[in-house]
Amino acid sequence: MLIPCPQCGPRDIREFTCKGHETYMHRPSPAAPPEAWDDHLHNRDNPAGPTREMWHHVAGCGAWLVVERNTVTHAVTGAMLAREVAR
Amino acid sequence: MAELIATSPLRDLTPITIGNVTLTEGIPGQVWAVLPWRGATEAASTALQSAHGLPFPAPGNLHKAGSTRIAWAGLDQAFLLGTTPDTALAAHAALIDQSDAWAHLVLSGPATREVLARLVPVDLAPAACPKGSARRTLLGHMSCLILHPGGDTFEILVFRSMASSAVHDLTRAMTAVAARDLRGAQTPG
Numbered sequence: 001m002l003i004p005c006p007q008c009g010p011r012d013i014r015e016f017t018c019k020g021h022e023t024y025m026h027r028p029s030p031a032a033p034p035e036a037w038d039d040h041l042h043n044r045d046n047p048a049g050p051t052r053e054m055w056h057h058v059a060g061c062g063a064w065l066v067v068e069r070n071t072v073t074h075a076v077t078g079a080m081l082a083r084e085v086a087r
Numbered sequence: 088m089a090e091l092i093a094t095s096p097l098r099d100l101t102p103i104t105i106g107n108v109t110l111t112e113g114i115p116g117q118v119w120a121v122l123p124w125r126g127a128t129e130a131a132s133t134a135l136q137s138a139h140g141l142p143f144p145a146p147g148n149l150h151k152a153g154s155t156r157i158a159w160a161g162l163d164q165a166f167l168l169g170t171t172p173d174t175a176l177a178a179h180a181a182l183i184d185q186s187d188a189w190a191h192l193v194l195s196g197p198a199t200r201e202v203l204a205r206l207v208p209v210d211l212a213p214a215a216c217p218k219g220s221a222r223r224t225l226l227g228h229m230s231c232l233i234l235h236p237g238g239d240t241f242e243i244l245v246f247r248s249m250a251s252s253a254v255h256d257l258t259r260a261m262t263a264v265a266a267r268d269l270r271g272a273q274t275p276g
């Protein structure tokens with residue numbers, strides 16, 4: 001599996017660590033009820049098909065990415081710097 | 088006060104020649120991380136250019152001016168090699184002396200790419216990794232920075248604590264490649 005890092009180009013899966021669904025990009029406000037924090041921290045769908053995940057290019061440039069991946073075919077269809085997505 | 092004796096990261100582990108590939112310890116001089124403040128990459132590049140004759144490198148690039156070099160070393164990070172950064176840079180970037188944090192290995196010889204292909208998951212063929220390239224990647228299990236100054240020479244920077252592991256992995260790969268070459272030479276016809 002290759003992930004197209006926007007900084008480094010296509011790189012082998014060995015260089016990355018999967019950090020979970022992009023839910024982590026959408027942090028609840030500090031005043032949000034416990035249910036919202038529970039959802040943010042623990043509750044995830046298990047999609048068969050396209051999904052968006054955080055991946056860390058830990059053994060490469062060090063960037064956090066949002067990677068679009070199909071859980072059925074393993075096709076990786078895109079990757080962006082998380083800081084660009086957060087803007 | 089005790090007199091401490093400075094030793095190089097590789098001490099007496101190198102040089103090693105196996106087959107047509109030689110592993111030596113490099114002398115990068117100083118290693119300074121240059122990390123531009125948010126939005127200040129261009130200003131840092133201008134300051135680098137006027138002080139050291141080098142730009143802030145684009146991802147994957149290594150530049151040289153005299154005995155000073157600068158290598159891209161990650162997201163918003165470059166390593167200035169072989170000199171102390173001009174104080175003017177401090178207005179645009181964090182500057183961190185990492186000189187003692189890195190072991191610097193130099194691998195050269197005709198089969199260098201075959202040796203590295205056993206350990207490194209990026210393409211180091213000339214078309215994919217031309218002269219003046221810098222790659223953050225893995226050497227076996229170790230995070231590393233690979234520099235390609237040209238020809239069949241590659242420089243590998245690993246964390247200093249990994250120096251002997253890096254020499255171990257590289258010598259194993261060098262031995263395996265040399266053994267294949269030998270077998271090829273002895274195969275009749």
Ligand SMILES: [Zn+2]
Nearest residue numbers: 005008057061
């Ligand atoms: Zn990367």
